[in-house]
Amino acid sequence: MASGSAIRGSRVGAGPMGEAERGDAAPRVWISYWCANGHETRPSFAEEAAAEAPETWDCPRCGFPAGQDQENPPSPMRNEPYKTHLAYVKERRSAEDGEAILDEALAALRARRRGGVR
Structure with missing residues (x-):
């Protein structure tokens, strides 16, 4: 006979994680942002919030600001040197x-x- 529990590998409160438990997901919209290095970022927003999407988004690859216009991405912010x-x-x-x-x-x-x- 094998020792152990019938619920081995589970934790208390674990159960099926489906739409029935959490409710329906809000409809999503993906908006493209491009940085000065040409990286594309596509965060998703709820359809209701897409009209209020931010104009710029930080690029997760290089950290530069990214805009919605691929031809004219925002220029990177200029870092001021440390001042004594x-x-x-x-x-x-x-x-x-x-x-x-x-x-x-x-x-x-x-x-x-x-x-x-x-």
């Missing part, structure tokens, strides 16, 4: 402003040192 804190400061302040702030800070530091406070 100093680069952001230089955008906000001119060299003259920086010199003035530095002179002010040095004067305050020298005054504290003359006063004996370190």
Whole structure:
């Protein structure tokens, strides 16, 4: 006699997964999107939601934005290089402003040192 259970390989709650249990599937529409690399992506939407489908879709292959016009796909977004804190400061302040702030800070530091406070 073989040992084991008659429901071996099943889990609690497992049963037939058919349309009868879940109900009827909504009618689907597939919309094509193309990226700048020529990749086609075809996500499916419910017929009711197809009128509100997004204009762009991220390409799952390269990550570029994809549009519905195959001849004129959207151009890839330009990545800005990483900026340091100093680069952001230089955008906000001119060299003259920086010199003035530095002179002010040095004067305050020298005054504290003359006063004996370190």
